[in-house]
Amino acid sequence: MQIITAYATKNDCYKKAQKMTTKGIVVHSTGANNPNLKRYVDAPAEVGVNQYGNHWNNPASVMGRSVCVHSFIGYALNKEVKVANILPYDICCWGVGSGSKGSYNYNPAYIQFEMCEDDCKNKEYFEAVYNVAVEYCVYLCKKFNIPVDNIVSHKEAHALGYGSNHGDPDNWWRNFGRTMNDFRAAVKAGLAAGDSAETPTEPAKPEANVLYRVQTGAFKQKANADKLAADLKAAGFDTYIVIANDLYKVQVGAYSVKANADNMAAKLKAAGYDTYITTNGGKAAGAATTAPEAKPAADVFTEADVGKKVKCKPGVTKFSNGAKMASWVPSTALYIRAVEQGGKILLVSTEKTKKVYTGRVNASDMQRV
Structure with missing residues (x-):
């Protein structure tokens, strides 16, 4: 325990x-x-x-x-x-x-x-x-x-x-x-x-406010970082992308104890991934940056699209679970609140920041506004 x-x-x-x-x-x-x-x-x-x-x-x-x-x-x-x-x-x-x-x-x-x-x-x-x-x-x-x-x-x-x-x-x-x-x-x-x-196992004493980050890749193009992050998530690793020095860096965990970072690096290597332990962080991938970013396909959505506007494609009248939408939904601009199931499902809302939701929709049924 x-x-x-x-x-x-x-x-x-x-x-x-x-x-x-x-x-x-x-x-x-x-x-x-x-x-x-x-x-x-x-x-x-x-x-x-x-x-x-x-x-x-x-x-x-x-x-x-x-x-x-x-x-x-x-x-x-x-x-x-x-x-x-x-x-x-x-x-x-x-x-x-x-x-x-x-x-x-x-x-x-x-x-x-x-x-x-x-x-x-x-x-x-x-x-x-x-x-x-x-x-x-x-x-x-x-x-x-x-x-x-x-x-x-x-x-x-x-x-x-x-x-x-x-x-x-x-x-x-x-x-x-x-x-x-x-x-x-x-x-x-x-x-x-x-x-x-x-005497349960508890985290060791943090080391001088340093965070050890396990990095698995660094890319000029965000699409490449997104692909690696998706692969890692599919393999069961909880990952995230940061931006530093004009690079999109894919990292798994940030640990106050280096031994914990070493353990995670070993697990990643055993799963076939290259790793590098660094104490350098960066901005969340959604933050403003000068790094180049590949333009996404019209109906391909990633975590970077959270907060952006979408609208139903012509003829779409149902949510992803088959339930019929209210008459006003298909013609309304909506905000993406979450991207789920590898980009196949979007959780959308009429509000950008409030914790209210309109429903879940198929990503293929939506178009960018």
């Missing part, structure tokens, strides 16, 4: 910093088809970049709700399941809501973590998250002297009168024949075995 520490210092819960004495643990699952920690956790060097900025390191005025838990479990870089701790354990979280008797947020106060759900059909991912959650609870029980019987699900918290009416994580676990009783039994077994999770 590996624990990433990435405190959500901009979250209102972190700022309130209401102190707590731990009495138990509440186990949640997110209820959304997104297994990636970067959706919720602001730690780009370790979990990847959230291009929308809608992680939980934001105030309620940005998030649209007041919510925070202590940790998340899900995919970090390269589909490694890890724990990301976003709130100190001595601060009350805002995770379980309230019930008829009170709330496990405050009195009695419980440590709470979310497991990032996927489509709830992937057994391999489920088992990986489940096992890490068991190890994490063993670690927390030892660290805070928590009785295993004080580990509950959100669903159980509601039944006990200390949480809002939710069904997680039972709604996910029952697909694979697991229950909270099974989970508590596994934690007890881990405690009885003297599980090594008492």
Whole structure:
């Protein structure tokens, strides 16, 4: 088990910093088809970049709700399941809501973590998250002297009168024949075995504010950088492109500990990619630059097109899922908010910056404005 520490210092819960004495643990699952920690956790060097900025390191005025838990479990870089701790354990979280008797947020106060759900059909991912959650609870029980019987699900918290009416994580676990009783039994077994999770692997001490970046290529033409980045993503590596010295540089990760960069470089080399470790960064590929850029084909879209205007081609009346568009959509100029599935799908919106969406469309159905 590996624990990433990435405190959500901009979250209102972190700022309130209401102190707590731990009495138990509440186990949640997110209820959304997104297994990636970067959706919720602001730690780009370790979990990847959230291009929308809608992680939980934001105030309620940005998030649209007041919510925070202590940790998340899900995919970090390269589909490694890890724990990301976003709130100190001595601060009350805002995770379980309230019930008829009170709330496990405050009195009695419980440590709470979310497991990032996927489509709830992937057994391999489920088992990986489940096992890490068991190890994490063993670690927390030892660290805070928590009785295993004080580990509950959100669903159980509601039944006990200390949480809002939710069904997680039972709604996910029952697909694979697991229950909270099974989970508590596994934690007890881990405690009885003297599980090594008492000392989880955590990042080594950062080295003098230096970031070590694993670079796989540098190109004059952005199209070439885009192709390499797409190949890397298809191979399971979370990558990004920066611009420096009139070159588009494809990089995988930015690490405060060189040993972590060395490990990533070794993985890339094993996968057949050339690597170079550098401490030089650059501007995001979407930033203004004097570097030459190949003009994209009319209906080929990449991440560089996010924020640009498009419009439906003549005769297009349906979204990518086959649903019929409202009558005004085909004739309206829309903004690209995300490019998905290797450029085949665009998530579009009538607004350029607000977090509202019109729908998903086939890239082949759209034309630039």
